[in-house]
Amino acid sequence: MSRAILWFRNDLRLADHPALTAACAAHEEVLPVLIIDPRQHEASPFGFDRSGPFRRRFLKESIADLDAQLRAKGSALHVRVGEPAAELAHLSEVWGTRVVHAQQLYAWEEQEQERAVAAALDLRLHAPNTLLLPGDLPFTVEKLPHVFTAFRHKVEKGSPVRPLLPEPDRLRSPAAWKGRALEDSALPVQASADDPRAVMHFTGGRTAGLERLTHYLGPERHLSHYKETRNALLGADNSSKLSPWLATGALSAREVWHAVKHYEAEHGANESTYWLVFELLWRDFFQFTAAKHGRDLFLRGGIARKPPTGNADLRRFSAWCEGRTGQPFIDANMRELAATGWMSNRGRQNAASYLVHDLGLDWRMGAWWFEHLLIDHDPCSNWGNWQYVAGVGNDPREGRRFDPERQAGMYDADGSYVRLWS
Template sequence: MNGLYWFRHDLRLADNPALVALSKRCNQALMLYVIDPSWFKPNHFQSRHLGRFREEFLYQSLRALEKELKKSKQRLVVKVGNPLEIIPKLCEKHQIDLVATTEHPGFTERQQLGHLSKILPCEVMISESFTLFIKNQISFTKDNFPASFAEFKATISAQNLLPCIPIAKPDSLPPAIDESRDLWGGQEFVYDLTPYHGGEDSGFVQLNQFFWKTQGLKNYKDTRNRFDGWQCSSRLSAWLSNGTLSVRTVAAELDNYEYRYGKSPSTEMMYSELLYREYFQWMMHFHGKNMFAFDGIKKKRPLTSFYCENYKAWEQGTTDCPLVNACMRQLNQTGYMSSKGRQIVARYLVNTLNVDWRFGAAYFEQQLVDFDVATNYGNWQYLSGVSADSEHLLPLDIDKLAREYDPDGSFIAKWAESSPSVSLLRF
């Protein structure tokens, strides 16, 4: 039997049920990743799906995956184009009997798989490993999906749902099917992602660093809202977003940590953050394209009055608000912004500048090294008031937040000294 494995948001060998299943059934296989040129083209909101930081992180991850596959006498075949055109051609050329991949809650990702399942003459096997739980564990539907994270968390707790246990990497992989690959990852990058580095091994290193070596988890509850500092948060979101590290692996490591040291406010907060990510994944699963709608899943149209100058000032970090400017310059020059910073700049864009929230969400999609479609658009809907759980949001007191989270003004001062970021947008 000939197989084709389509890597998407699962760029790893460990905890990859679809890859294990394919390896057991196929005599030879093609390991495929498709780079879609549309990722690099501006959308309706003048931002690209894939910006420079996540692009480099992706290429690093693909190189690391290729290295791991070589250990099993396999190779990664990278194609550039539309996967809905490339995969059927490869299946016909190599007489593929089985296509396997990992399910992802993204609207586009699900549409692509649905289309392939209809047009391919071979079997299409889809496994779940991007989330803590699988469909059989989840009792929600679109009609009764929790309106708030608190309700989601309470339901999960009441039902005593436990995350799926991560599985080991395949014992071996089928021999490679001979197929040429397109040129990829040959760009010379002039920016530094350090200490980020894409790849499965790097993800495990960061997990070990945060949980065990530096004991960052021990003080997580107190440090997670700080604006800067590598050890203030787990920084695992970049590896989780492209699947070089599975969320189930993180949950299992957290369970191991609690077994050794006991539960604490920090470990409980860490698990709550994993559940928060999970909440948005299932929200995307059930609400689909409504996650991108102007009026949101709440069907409430916000009031906006778009001024190009206001938006460009926000995007470049040249507004009247020093804290917003510092956060945006940090994002533009590093690809990272803290969770608290993301909340502040989002609400400033929506509530103070009255800009359509989708411009901000699209810009985050382009800039963030750890962009995750469900988490990004779910959070932006919530902060802009078009999500089901947005009623209680109070007016933003940025001066108070600056005093609370940057009491000595060091964060603002650090980024005030940097040059305003060059706009990536063209109006």
């Protein structure tokens, strides 16, 4: 009997899932496993946990939803807590298979996990959750252009987006495979009601992710106005809000692309429909940047390997985290983040610029705080964007500072956003 472990990571779905498709094609029995690595959730260098309440809740909901999907196909999810290499080695002994299928991930710690697993077991890695697959790029990942525009021009000349892979009808697992739920104590989170000012409620899991995709690309045609509204600070439908489901892999980037193409066929293409795909390319760019630069994405000098700047003044840092800097636009954004786990892209650019260029702090402090709070945290997008703003990443221009007063005048002209979060 040929049997393999399917190691779920940031790919909490069954559709368009290259590792699942490959595992089902090659083996008679598949054992779906998810591992919470405590090192990725416990204390950051600044004391607070790496995953905070919003991301934990969203992740738990996503895991429960994945389990429900698997059960509907005749299998179940087995959740373990520990280092992936040790946990997978244990399961491999118990269930008598050395083969592990998994989605490839590009952030440094995830690469380290892969190396540890591959040293002990037969690890077979499959395509990442990017719009374009690495093998379809017109260059190797090592030759990734340093600047986004050069990347985009090259890939827009003809890198294909692959067709979607179908969800399997059934998943065969051993009769004794019962699955195992995530213990509450592994990722404790206190239940709390949504802040009534929250831009929207984000429920983890594919079911809610598909609902959001269908809503944003639905008959109200929000997508057709995306380019004009995407910088707004208030309102659920001004941007897609798909990032939490992309970050957990409840949706694949290719699914979003195909949905956009379907929408264009029905309602017509315009600058806005193009721009959503443009933003998905930014996402890809940071994924491939992580693949190319490895640990440098998380080091102070950045992928540009610049001399360190910025200090670690904890008093200023706390004021920034708590929305007490005295700069109303920055404080409003930071309060929204702390109360809801969400901040708009415009807010993130400004809050990051303020920490680096106005407060003179080490950019990594801000990246840790975002990692703690953002419901959509993704290591490649978060640390890549922080490096970009801090001038140690892919930005070709030095010292790009946002003037918060000017930005507030442009994006919150009537002050309603600052008032909401004052």
